[in-house]
Amino acid sequence: MPQKKIAFIMNPISGTVKKAGIPKLIDEYLDKDTFSYSILNTEYAGHATLLARKACEDNCDVVVAVGGDGTINEIGRALIYTNTAMGIIPCGSGNGLARHLMLPMDIKKCIMIINKCMTHDLDYGVIDGHPFFCTCGMGFDAYISMRFAEAGKRGPVTYLENILKSGLKYEAEEYTIEAEEIGTIHKRAYLVSCANASQYGNNAYIAPQASMSDGLLDVIIMEPFDMIDAPQISIDMFNKTINKNPKVKTFKSSHILVHRKNEGVIHYDGDPVIAGKDIDITLHHKGIKIVVNPEADKSRRKPNMVQNAFCDLFNDIYAVRTDITKQGKHIQTINKLLLKKLNK
Ligand SMILES: Nc1ncnc2c1ncn2[C@@H]1O[C@H](COP(=O)(O)OP(=O)(O)OP(=O)(O)O)[C@@H](O)[C@H]1O
Structure with missing residues (x-):
């Protein structure tokens, strides 16, 4: 079988992890029977798009974003509706897409996943162009x-x-x-x-x-909330239960x-x-091909029993609090009416 062409595009300023050791790890763990590779560094914001476009024109099979979601964005936009797939080695501050795809945060393990080269056609969005x-x-x-x-x-x-x-x-x-x-x-x-x-x-x-x-x-759509609601919102976000929060409509x-x-x-x-x-x-x-983790356990994206129980407890407390506030307002209105009558 002919070798596949793979280009690693590395953003030196993403995240806080030093990238100096990454080329050595790629050389050590990338399957060289399957891939011939190149490693390129970005020099300025936006550069990754140009590098990825060039790799695509050169019939590269996979372009790997070595960086965070910003780097993935710059590379992904050059690959939409092409036959070139995007791989990811997460090295950003948040790594939202890599975490959603259940890619390991370990560089060596990510290279092993790239070696398997399982790609899926996935969705992307466009906001204001x-x-x-x-x-x-x-x-x-x-x-x-x-x-x-x-x-x-x-x-x-x-x-x-x-x-x-x-x-x-x-x-x-x-x-x-x-x-x-x-x-x-x-x-x-x-x-x-x-x-x-x-x-x-x-x-x-x-x-x-x-x-x-x-x-x-x-x-x-997250409705306005006060200081008392803020901890529940934060916990719901990390508990994967934000969609059940009373301040959130989806x-x-x-x-x-x-x-x-x-x-x-x-x-x-x-x-x-x-x-x-x-x-x-x-x-x-399904406008972009992405290298996925064949061993991803998608059930881990769902909240577990404890997380669901926490969410229900918070929602019950919220309901009681809302009720007390309503009753308080009701009592205040009755008091005002009584005072008016007494003052007549
Ligand atoms: N060589 C470079 N010099 C300066 N900026 C760069 C360079 N290469 C890329 N960038 C810019 O760096 C920005 C940040 O990169 P990236 O989003 O990958 O990292 P991050 O913000 O730390 O991680 P995350 O997005 O996961 O939170 C990108 O939007 C990109 O435009």
Whole structure:
């Protein structure tokens, strides 16, 4: 059998892991009977797209993104609707797509998966003209992407720092959302996110039900919440139960339109960009070939019994709290009426 051509495109600034040892690992563990390989380093933002396009023109069978979701995005957009598959060696800050695909975070193990070269045709989305493979959205997540891009340093700690610093100060916005499945709805929301894959990265699941082969986006609308709701939202995100949170509304669709009052930031796979007031988000079914993990255990994407029990407990507490608040308001109204009558 003729050898397959594989190109590794490495982003030296992604994540916090040093990449100097990666070429040696590739040389040691890549199956050289199957592949002839090259390794290229990106030199600036956007460079990975040009390198991947060139590899594709040179009839490369696989282009491997060695980086995070931003690098995957730059490479993936060059490979859509081609015969060249995308492989992933996760070296980013969040690694949302790699984690969704259940790729190991260990470089050697990822090279072994690439050796097996099992590819699937998977979905990708386009927001306002920008392809995305994992998640996109507007509101708080886009704002955090912008803060992260401005921070000058990467890694999960920088993400967390920004979320904690900005979280409770962030103001919800008004959105009008149109989709065939729901008609037109108006909502004040903290964020509107569209997920092709299930998580933002670092196992923060914004759309635990998302599938990359169902031809549908999971749309998540997070309503405004207060300081008391915030811990439940965070726990639900890491417990894969955010879709059951009372502040979260979800639906599936292949095409949505979002209208907002002002232009502002949106994100695609965590990269921020300024967009207008009207935003089109469309899913493209099975438009990209991706090297997958043949041993992935998809049941691990679902919450386990303990996580479900936690979620139910929190929801019960929320229901009681809402009831008490309602009753409190009711008592206040009766008190006011009584006072009025007594003062007559
Ligand atoms: N040589 C380079 N110099 C500067 N920026 C680069 C270079 N190569 C790529 N980039 C940019 O670096 C950005 C960050 O890369 P990437 O998203 O892969 O890492 P990350 O943000 O740390 O991880 P994640 O997206 O998983 O959180 C990309 O959006 C890309 O445009």
